[in-house]
Amino acid sequence: MTRTVTDVICPFCGTLCDDLEVVVSDDGKELLEVYNACAIGAEKFLHSQAKDRITRPRMRQEDGSWKEISYDEAIEYTARMLTDAKKPLMYGWSSTNCEAQAVGSEIGEVVGAVMDNTATVCHGTSLIAVQDIGIPSCTLGEVKNRADRILFWGCNPAHAHPRHMSRYSIFPRGFFTGKGHTGRKVIVVDPRPTDTASVADVHLQVEQGRDYELLNAFRVAFKGEQLPDVVAGIPKEKIYEAAETLKSGRFVIIFFGMGVTQSLGKNHNIDEAIAVTRDLNEYTKAAIMPMRGHYNVTGSGQVWGWLFGFPYAVDLSRGFARYNPGETTSNDLLRRDEVDAVFVLGSDPGAHFPFSSVKKIYDRPSVAIDPHETPTTEVCKVHVPVAFVGVEVGGCAYRMDNVPIETRKVVEPPEGMMTDEEFLKHVLARVKEIQGE
Numbered sequence: 001m002t003r004t005v006t007d008v009i010c011p012f013c014g015t016l017c018d019d020l021e022v023v024v025s026d027d028g029k030e031l032l033e034v035y036n037a038c039a040i041g042a043e044k045f046l047h048s049q050a051k052d053r054i055t056r057p058r059m060r061q062e063d064g065s066w067k068e069i070s071y072d073e074a075i076e077y078t079a080r081m082l083t084d085a086k087k088p089l090m091y092g093w094s095s096t097n098c099e100a101q102a103v104g105s106e107i108g109e110v111v112g113a114v115m116d117n118t119a120t121v122c123h124g125t126s127l128i129a130v131q132d133i134g135i136p137s138c139t140l141g142e143v144k145n146r147a148d149r150i151l152f153w154g155c156n157p158a159h160a161h162p163r164h165m166s167r168y169s170i171f172p173r174g175f176f177t178g179k180g181h182t183g184r185k186v187i188v189v190d191p192r193p194t195d196t197a198s199v200a201d202v203h204l205q206v207e208q209g210r211d212y213e214l215l216n217a218f219r220v221a222f223k224g225e226q227l228p229d230v231v232a233g234i235p236k237e238k239i240y241e242a243a244e245t246l247k248s249g250r251f252v253i254i255f256f257g258m259g260v261t262q263s264l265g266k267n268h269n270i271d272e273a274i275a276v277t278r279d280l281n282e283y284t285k286a287a288i289m290p291m292r293g294h295y296n297v298t299g300s301g302q303v304w305g306w307l308f309g310f311p312y313a314v315d316l317s318r319g320f321a322r323y324n325p326g327e328t329t330s331n332d333l334l335r336r337d338e339v340d341a342v343f344v345l346g347s348d349p350g351a352h353f354p355f356s357s358v359k360k361i362y363d364r365p366s367v368a369i370d371p372h373e374t375p376t377t378e379v380c381k382v383h384v385p386v387a388f389v390g391v392e393v394g395g396c397a398y399r400m401d402n403v404p405i406e407t408r409k410v411v412e413p414p415e416g417m418m419t420d421e422e423f424l425k426h427v428l429a430r431v432k433e434i435q436g437e
């Protein structure tokens, strides 16, 4: 016999789809089928059932091989590493729940760590812009029910957030958007002919790294003032036309991604995108939203916002919270040799950081907490497998629109396996013991 768990939350991307159905064995020990998820979301659930899954902590040996160790030994290594270090880096925090983020933050305070999350290589520039000039945003529910002009700038949800378009932004029928996609106009700004661009009404193929100019040109076009014949590779007629399309909508939403946050101009691009949104509110209702990637990167910014006042790159090494992106951000610290131990949870810097930074992780005492084997676990000294949040343990996560959603446990983790939060609580207790010795 089997049973079906409904209204399951997908713990993969920032869309946090909440309509999944998961079939489990009657004893709750085996996950059999996943319905309604996209391919990457379903794979996250099914991967928890992999026969070759690592279920016990491992320590790297001199010859490069792994030796299985107990959770107690892993806790001891982690606590000693963090207390021995002058300035440890505690990085990641985007693929775990807010409860674990809170415990990790306490450890960071006690040991004087730098706490940084994946925004450091993603939407950190958006956070800087939001601190500079604020953000007129909304919820995905408002997008579904109200938005009739959709602008995707430097993002490709068809690949990175596969159900975003069907649940919220292009295809669904909402309260004031009863015609679904036929009642919406979609504009994509991207140098590449992406799959998202292929379903858009208009694709503006901006020249790489010239987003700021094009954003600025939109502000000129809104006012009907003169533009050069071509801006950032786009003929002015197309810019005027797209500007009119946006102005004529009842509700405009601008979604933006790493194509604009991590290209030339960085946070200034987002300053300008927010200014575009503000200008559009002279003519209609408009909002803007970052396409957050990891399912709870938004939550880690929320937790640190409450606790420290800053959403990422928080340096606690002086006994109080300092924040200065470019100085207190992970890659800058690693490449300047300013951190002497690395703790990673809920992220894979081995796959996403530049090689020079990954090499620094490899050269230092390091621990990776991750249910999967990843490029990061391959360069760390200790790998601690944990239960999958949102599959084997619940907890709070924040969707990309800052709405908190309680994820659900649908299946039991392998026997004896700890959760992120349990492991961190043990480390915190041991750190306090060591400091009291």
Ligand code: SF4
Pocket (backbone or CB within 6 Å): 010, 011, 012, 013, 014, 015, 016, 017, 036, 037, 038, 039, 040, 041, 042, 161, 162, 163, 164
């Ligand atoms: S769109 Fe994102 S949250 Fe939704 S099912 Fe796919 S991976 Fe999961």
